[in-house]
Amino acid sequence: MKLIVAIIKPFKLDEVRESLHEIDINGMNITEAKGFGRQKGHTEIYRGAEYAIEFLPKIRLELAVADDKTDIVIETISNAARTGKIGDGKIFVAPLENVIRIRTEETGDIAL
Numbered sequence: 001m002k003l004i005v006a007i008i009k010p011f012k013l014d015e016v017r018e019s020l021h022e023i024d025i026n027g028m029n030i031t032e033a034k035g036f037g038r039q040k041g042h043t044e045i046y047r048g049a050e051y052a053i054e055f056l057p058k059i060r061l062e063l064a065v066a067d068d069k070t071d072i073v074i075e076t077i078s079n080a081a082r083t084g085k086i087g088d089g090k091i092f093v094a095p096l097e098n099v100i101r102i103r104t105e106e107t108g109d110i111a112l
Helices: 010-022 067-081
Strands: 002-008 029-035 042-046 049-053 056-065 089-095
Touching: 002 010, 002 067, 010 056, 010 067, 056 067, 067 089
Parallel strands: none
Antiparallel strands: 002 056, 002 089, 029 056, 042 049
């Protein structure tokens, strides 16, 4: 099993979710986040004053997937989230030792 964490632009969330649903990936956690990478924020003007926005809004997706679905999930997220511009995000993949469904106490791939 793998834990996939993807940081994407907020307006791409629906497209990513729909694309994952098409490949039968239905469970995920979503967190609103703020951060920056190479883009290093930007400036905005509000009522004539210039403000530095150092942390940009992002969405953090977390998915636990079986080993055999890892590559297709990564490809799906990448294709759906890509705009071709700086700040598209990143995908992190880490081994997942175990998953336990609390209600039934099922473990492993069955609990996904």
